[in-house]
Amino acid sequence: MIQLSQITKRFPGIIANDAVDLTVRPGEIHALLGENGAGKSTLMQILYGFHAMDSGQILLDGQRVSITSPADAIALGIGMVHQDFMLVPTFTVAENTILGLREGTGAMLNLKRAASRIRELSEQHHLAVDPNAITGTLPVGVQQRVEILKLLYRDARVLILDEPTAVLTAPEKYRLFTVLRGLRAQGRSILIVTHKLHEIMELADRVTVMRDGRNVASVAVEDTSGPELARLMVGRDVNLSVSKLEVPPGPSILSVKRLSVRDHAGQRKLKDISLELHPHEILGIAGVDGNGQSELAQALLGLRTIEGGSILLNGRDITEARVAERRALGLAYVPADRRNVGSVADLSIADNAMLTQPRSNTRHSLFNKTLIRARAQTIITRFGVRGANDETHASKLSGGNLQKVILGREIMSAPKVLVVEQPTRGLDVGAIESIWAELLRERAKGTAILLVSAELEELLNLADRIAVMYEGRIVGVVDPASATAEQLGMMMAGTPLEPTGVSS
Amino acid sequence: MRLLVRRLTPNNSPAAIATTMLAAILAAMAIASLLFLDFGANPLSAYYALFHEPFGTLRGFGYAVVKATPLTLIALGTIVACRSGFTYLGFEGCFTLGAAASAWLALATAPGQWAASLSPLLFFPAAVLISFTVGALWSGLTGILRARFGGNEVLISLMSNYVAILIVKYLVAGPMRAPGSLPETDQLPHATWLAFIIPGTRGHAGVLIALAAAFLVWMLLRKLPLGFELIVSGLNPAAARYAGIDVARRTLLAAALSGGLGALAGLTEILGVQHRLMDGISGGVGFTGVIVALLAEMNPIAVLPTALIYGGMTVGADAMQRRAGIPSSITFILQSLIVLFVLASSMLRYYRFNFAALRSKKEAMQA
Incomplete structure (x- = not known):
């Protein structure tokens, strides 16, 4: 149906696409x-018409087409759902759907007709959306449905989805997959851009692997395997099966007792959380996003007002301590939002490398540039930050490289307790491998690590114990050696396994 | 092959910045020269007059320095506030209050007043301290309203200008008014005047305050961890909090520093130029200083030449009006055009010349 042939695109200094071929068949x-x-x-x-290619051609149903703008693409039946949605938050679903369309003859918008057509489409495709809802108030998963509806409203035959599952919870993800399978059954072609191997194995019919601007393979999914795809993608063997050193955990270093936290709206986000964390230990925190895991991490760092309970670090009560004091006492934190919280986009790697302890880079209380650059350089070499030097702005780094800078910075502060939230979310396998290795190295050194993650595979691989959170409570603690993904999934859905607190 | 090629990132080398700025200024001057034609004046000789007076004569240069001094201080205040994420526009108020505070102290050293015995050596540090403090408290109020209650600092600071100006209007009309018809104070004692340090001109020692302030602000923002924390708070408050920076306190500090600098501008004007407090002393310098900071791209060192050129053009405009009868308002149009063109010129840094294309074209023509 759609055929890209010998597409080449150069940007100053790099070849982004080097004679790439890609064929997508109908109903695939x-x-x-x-x-x-x-x-x-x-x-x-x-x-999609955002960039002009330097050479190559695009064939649609065997005809050569020229796509110079998104309007051309849409006219040809090609639609795209961007990773960051292109919706006006204050508009209704119907308004967003017809945005940019000109239909009918009159100057007036016919929102009612649009709404009824949206209803029709959403029923037909099992995309439950209220056309009159204000878009900004809808959950992310529903907003994504609006984006897909927009394409169906324009009767797109080729749907491009850029990292569609990056923002979705597990149930939302499965709904999306069902919808996509339905669209496939109607003969539409769907192109999914992703770096999540298991999703490809589960959903896709065929897969094209790109590396360094080239198409390295186009294969049917049943003829390949996860490890093979990983190898094609990274260009070498990837080893995600970790071997952990057995180290007996020492006495507790972080002790949380009956911790309660409310959010800005007054909702209780943490309810009587108690846990103990030991040196040489990774305590995993599992849970569906939004069940209090983030609040727990933030409360430990002092970024949330604590309503009740206490936090003891190394025997010292830090319940009331400010962020800087906690950091000075040996807490470090890798936040989930690495772009907006963990780093400052407009600052260089060197500045970001000293973000959390600027005062340790001075001589005679003035900044010492040599010291600052050396610190950044150490992080770049030791943690394998690629394609960057200390003057590169954080905004220019890929997610994986930025995460290495942040993790490196926090580890370099020699923490006693390291709180890590979603360390590998959205990263490719190569980066995941190196982040995991760093966390295990820290564990071997004796750091106590609290690992908040939505990826069960990550928790089962790294954690020594896994505490499952549901609606602000810890519903159970399991041993990853004996726990299964199904068991954890049940607990994350609110089924308690054993009524115990987290104390060993 | 096109001659101009778009770059992915702007070229921010000093040479590129200087070239684009120069191009912008020349373009603005070319357009403004059309205005001269209407007065039957030759644009070239008009521009000569405009720049010869401030930069070709000693007397004019002294005036240019005098004009540049408060502009520099207010631009520095703008930089401290802006880099810390605090959009402060209350410099008219800080300027006026700073002027009033130093006038009050100066008048108190007149014979028979309570501070008559204050030695001149102590007077100037005391005046700087008192002016700075008054300005810092005034802008600090806006800072508190923003940091504590989430108020909009742009609105609050703009409105606070009127309050400050009216307070001083009241002072010179009432408590501080000298006997006489005009609402103004007595002339300040000569011992409290800033010394004229450029011989043969009105150039006074206030410029030293401005130079010192520029150095200190540069030190703060480039060399001190505190300045780094201010910048981080401004760029990304969430990241700053995560890093353990007390954002509210930093905001307050930035507000106070910038207001203090604005008040020092008022001090240099009152002790260096006017030598008495009167209504309407600021004359818009509190906003012009913000423009200077913008033109200098928020760089505390670049503020110095920018303020000098800007102040010099004001001086040249007066000379032009005297000599050639060309309204000085044309200069304001020119200044505005320069501001617009310079601000737009940063776009040019996204392009580069493709000299290879030019060469290949030439070769093709030869062949």
Whole structure:
């Protein structure tokens, strides 16, 4: 149906796409897999008319077409759901759906007709959406449905989805997959840009792997395997099976007792959380996003007002201590939002590398540039930050490289307790591998690690114990050696396994 | 092959910045020269007059320095506030209150007053301290309203200008008024005047305060952890809090520092130029200083030449009006055009010349 042939695109200094071929058949879910910077996004932006290609051609049903703007793409039946949604938050679903369309003859919008057509479409495709809802008030998963509805409203035959599951919870993800399978059954083609291997294995029919701007393989999913795709994507063997050193945990270093926290709206987000954390230990915190895991991490760092309970670090009560004091006492934190909280986009790597302890980079209380650059350089070399020097702005780093800078910075402060939240969310396997290795190295050194993650695989691989959170409570603690993903899934859905607190 | 090629990131080298700025200024001058034609004046000789007076004569240069001094201080205040994420526009008020505070102290050293025995050596540090403090408290109020209650500092600071100006209007009309018809104070004692340090001109020692302030602000923002914390708070408050920076306190500090600098501008004007307090002393310098900071791209060192050129053009405009009869308002149009063009010129840094294309074209023509 759609055929990209010999697409080449150069940017100053790099070849983003080097003679890439890609064929998507009708009624097929085709995955485009690659590490960050492999050229997937560029290719999709060429197909959608955002970028002009330097050479190559696009064939639609065997006809050569020219796509110079998104309007051209839409007219040809090609639609795209961007990773960051392109919706006006204050508009209703119906208004967003017809935004940019000109239909009918009159100057007036016919919102009612649009609404009824949206209802029709949403029923037909099992995309439950209220056309009159204000878009900004809808959950992310529903907003994504609005984006898909927009494409169906325009009767797109080729749907491009850029990292569609990055923002979704597990149940939302499965609903999306059902919808996509339905669209496939109607003969539409779906192109999914992703770097999540298991999703490809589960959903896609065929997969194209890109590396360094080239198409390294296009294969049917049943003819390949996860490890093989990982190898194609990274260009070498990837080893995600970790071997942990058995170290007997020492006496507790962080002790949380009956901790309660409310959010800004007055909702109780943590209810009587108690846990103990020991040196040489990784305590995993599992749970569906929004069940208090983030609040727990933030409360430990002092970023949330604590309503009740206490936190003891190394025997010292830090319940009331400010963030800087807690950091000075040996707490470090890798937040889930690495772009907006863990780093400052407009500052260089060197500045970001000293973000959490600027005062330790001075001589005679003035900044010492040599010291600052040396620290940044150490992080870049030791943690393998690629394609960057100490003057590169954080905004120019890929998610994986930025995460290495942040994790490196926090580890370099030699913490006693390291709180890590979603350390590998959205990262490719190569980066995941190195982040995991760093966390295990810290564990071996004796750091106590609290690992908040939505990825069960990550928790089962790294954690010594896993505490499952549901609606602000710890509903159970399991041993990853004996726990299964199904068991954890049940607990995350609110079924308690054993009525115990987290104390060993 | 196109001659101009778009870059992915702007070229921010000093040479590129200087070139684009120069191009912007020349373009603005070319357009403004059309205005001169209407007065039958030759644009070239008009521009000569405009720049010869401030930068070709000693007397004019002295005036240019005098004009540049408060502009520099207010621009520095703008930089401290802006880099810390605090959009402060209350410099008219700080300027006026700073002027009033130093006038009050100066008048108190007149014979028979309570501070008559204050030695001149102590007077100037005391005046700087008192002016700075008054300005810092005034802008600090806006800072508290923002940091504590989440108020909009742009609105509050703009409105606070009127309050401050009216307070001083009241002072010179009432408690501080000298006997006489005009609402103004007595002339300040000569011992409290800032010394004229450029011989043969009105250039006074206030410029030293401005130079010192520029150095200190540069030190703060580039060399001190405190300045780094201010910048981080401004760029990304969430990241700042995460890093353990007390954002509210930093905001308050930035507000106070910038108001203090604005008040020092008032001090240099009252002790260096006017030598008495009167109504309407600021004359818009509290806003012009913000423009200077913008033109200098929020760089405390670049503020110095920018303020000098800007102040010099004001001086040149007066000379132009005297000599050639060309309204000085044309200069304000020119200044505004320069501001617009310079602000727009940063876009040019996204392009580069493709000299290879030019060469290949030439070769093609030769062949």
